[in-house]
Amino acid sequence: MAKPNLKSLSPMAFTQMTPTREEQIHAASSEKLPELLSYKANALALALHPEKQHLIVTNIIEHNKDTKSYVLSPNKEKGTDSLAWFNAGQYLSLSLTIGQHVLTRPYSLSSNPADVHKGNYMITVKRVTGGLASEYILDQWKIGTLVTASAPLGSFTYEPLRDAKTIIGIAGGSGITPFRSLAYAIANGLEDANLILLYGSRTLEDALFTEELQKLATDCPNFRLVNVLSDESKEGYEKGFITAELIKKYAPEGPYSIFLCGPQAMYEFADEQIKTLNIKPKYVRHELFGEYFNPSKEADYSAPETETVTITVRQQGKEQSFKANINTSILRSLEEQGIACPSHCRSGECGWCHSKLVEGEIYTPKALDGRREADSVFGYIHPCCSFPLSDIIIEVSPTIA
Amino acid sequence: MENNYDVIVVGAGNGGLTAAATTAKAGLRTLLLEKHNIPGGCASSFRRGRFEFEPSLHELCSVGSKENPYEIYNLFEELGAKVDWHYEHNLFRVIAKGKNGYDVTLKGSVDGLCNCLDEIEPGSGPKVKAFLNLKSKVDSAINYIYAKKGHPNKLVMILKHADFMRVASHSAEEVMTALEIPQKIQNILNTYWCYLGIPTDELSGMHFLNLLYGYVKFGAAMPHYRSHELSLSIADVITKNGGEIRYNSKVTEFLYNEEGRCIGVIANGQKLYAKEIISNIIPHNVYNMSSEHVVSERSLKLANARGMGMSFVTMYIGLDCTPQELGISDYTIFIQDDPTPRRQYETMNDGGFYIVNCLNNVVKDSSPEGSCTLFVTIPMHADNLPADLQPCDYKKYKNNIAEKFITDMEKTLGISVSEHIEEISIATPATFARYLDTPGGTAYGYSLNRWDNLMSRISAEKDDFQIQGLTFCGGHHTRGDGFSSAYNTGSAAGKKIVNKLKGGM
Known part of the structure; x- marks a missing residue:
């Protein structure tokens, strides 16, 4: 029997390939090609993730002398026709110019996501004494102030395929903001979850949104608010800190997720408490750690001999050098020089500040090292949580014009 | 002059990277422009919690090894790009459902x-x-x-x-x-x-x-640290050889002289010029960013005649259990409703065909100890999204698809995924559109249909792309889909320019 072979196929078909292709091309239209945004995928991508959003302050709500909420609406004159959608728990990264400093700050969206349809976002700003951005915003922003923001960012969101259906929210101080948004999302049916919110503050007066959240809890069976007061005993409110005991008291029978948002000290305390609860790590989720300040407290940090180093920065073909302090993150040092750098989360996580360390040594605290593995191999760093240990040369991407 | 280069490469996808590395290594003054803040396009990675996910690479074809080198191994070696390769020695496991179905695992070699x-x-x-x-x-x-x-x-x-x-x-x-x-x-x-x-x-x-x-x-090869390692290793070659890479630098316009020769681009608002431009950007986008009279009727007709290639819904799942605990020992599993490719193609938009990858079965420590990742790929036509899908419904839309495939995967493979999900991220054609800016979020480019196949593309390359000073490379070019194809066309484009500007290479 003959071996199978290709004889049944005509080799001459080969000579027909080019003419066939030419015929197809010849028969096609010579019209202009469709614009990218005529494709659904591209239009949706742009609606969800605009490069930046031009906003305008349309309302200010004063909670107390040190905390205000700002309602932000699209600035159509500057080309933002509508707001990008967000999921409860996401944040905006604001681009600010304060004096000679050019910087960004992430603020959780505190508003009901459904308000996007009305053209409203809300962020809530609490004064941090000596805090460059919070003091500037609280003192300078007025109705009509123009604001440049990123698209909504971050993954501190409820994910039904991952999280337990009941969330125990642990909020400290202004860490209430993403939970306010989540509570409304649940009440509006945007998220199908239950939220039991343990909200720590010094006194009831220090707690934000108390009245409206209490009302929301009365109207919405899937949301419960528990104010936990550290410095005040008050009938009907929990007294003390948010301990494992307190979590157990309010936890449901079945599995539950814990979402935490608050100051760094709160995470330290709460994480210790949560350890004793023996719940799977997948059920514990933290909001961004926040900006990191003090590398010298880390056990694996060894300070260089001099407090001052030279940072040489290359950006878009230009180079400049300046003196910087070893206890200031590289990102902050750049911003202090008025050098605009890409950054969003400022907590080591989002990777937007991804930069090449051309020369020199840096320190990144392990807990904040959100780099991709190959980054360390090839010398890339996240300047937002990196501290110089020597003179360095760094290549920084431009911000998007 | 400051803004004058020998070569400007537009787009740091796989093709753009190898093109720029080739020209930089040959001593040409090279500028690589990329719209995103990291190189690679799809050849990248992203972090969620303690996981770092591979976004796109299933398995690199035609790599070879030190002992048995082939195209891609040689290409990386020639450039001096260092990659820690890992190999999968089985081809794949395929499960066809239904009464004439099968479940077979094919060995390599x-x-x-x-x-x-x-x-x-x-x-x-x-x-x-x-x-x-x-x-x-x-x-x-x-x-x-x-x-x-x-x-x-x-x-x-x-x-x-x-x-x-x-x-x-x-x-x-x-x-x-x-x-x-x-x-x-x-x-x-x-x-x-x-x-x-x-x-x-x-x-x-x-x-x-x-x-x-x-x-x-x-065999199929994978880098140790996801595709991000591949891209950084080539980026490293570019900068070490004096080339410049600018991220966050989206090209918005291609510039031409009076004779219609491409002489530069506008990126991030800045005009940049070069003797030669290499585009890793799909011709559709380049033509839309060029003045009308420079694009020949034939080029326009060709672009209009071509079909868009595939896009995907992909799921990236980080699990709090090992592959053994999960019950998966294969790297690649294809799951099909019907055994014939034509039917799979026809029903892919409805999910009749999908791929499950467990990278830990090739790169053991690709996620932290005691964990593993699953990468689920559902191929589909570009732009396959409901026309009326609104941003506010997007999350639910993605979760509904993910839930359907997780359920099917659990049933088909007899495993339990849901209870172990520690991280999950879902991409759709809109995600690919966001990162690649391709029409409809196609991952590679043009469909390799019968009349627009490999050989006829290669034969017609000179007629297809006639703009002087502009060379194309990437998954949309002659060799079509695949990382290896893109690397190869990039390398070829780079060599062509080196030859042109320096001669005799």
């Missing part, structure tokens, strides 16, 4: 594969071997055509290279049927169609042969 197939259908092994043996005939014909600078002697072709002519001009299934490879064996092998985006009853036999041969003979 020619003998391994053919023995496997012989067990499934006695006598099929030698026939598949005959198919694989056609590769040397194809190579010798291609070498001859190159030696003749694309103008081979017709008589020599018909006398010496008739089988090549047959394989290049017929579909993979036509070739396999002529070799009497049984239908079931064809269906099993042809599962690979999805890597090239067009079913094997239409896909060029030569193109499919190249792919199959590359995997069977050289």
